[in-house]
Amino acid sequence: MPRRIERINSLIRQEISDLLLRELKDPRLDNFVSIVRVDTAADLSNARVYVSFMGSPETRAETMTALRAASRFIKGELMKRIRIRTIPEIDFREDDSIARAARIIEKLNHIQQEEQP
Secondary structure, three states, X not given: OOHHHHHHHHHHHHHHHHHHHHOOOOHHHOOOEEEEEEEEOOOOOEEEEEEEEOOOHHHHXXXXXXXXXXXXXXXXXXXXXXXXXXXXXXXEEXXXXXXXXXXXXXXXXXXXXXXXX
């Protein structure tokens, strides 16, 4: 990945995190939302923003709906904050790597308990 895209990914991640923390007032975003990573296309046409959060499946669906609804507002704010020619379209994706890691640790603990006499 080119260094320029890495810097843009980092900048977009920081700015979206700040927007979620300070600017967005949607009650569906009350639970803690963490930006895991951003993958921007080389032509800056779109950016996949991977988010992680806790909650029931219904809460998770509501949070994703709220994030997708806010994507136009977020893009507009990024236009004001970031000085690049093209601001990519924002596409939020749920990242479940933390939940998968927790399941793996749970399984390893279970195996370890079974092996002990």
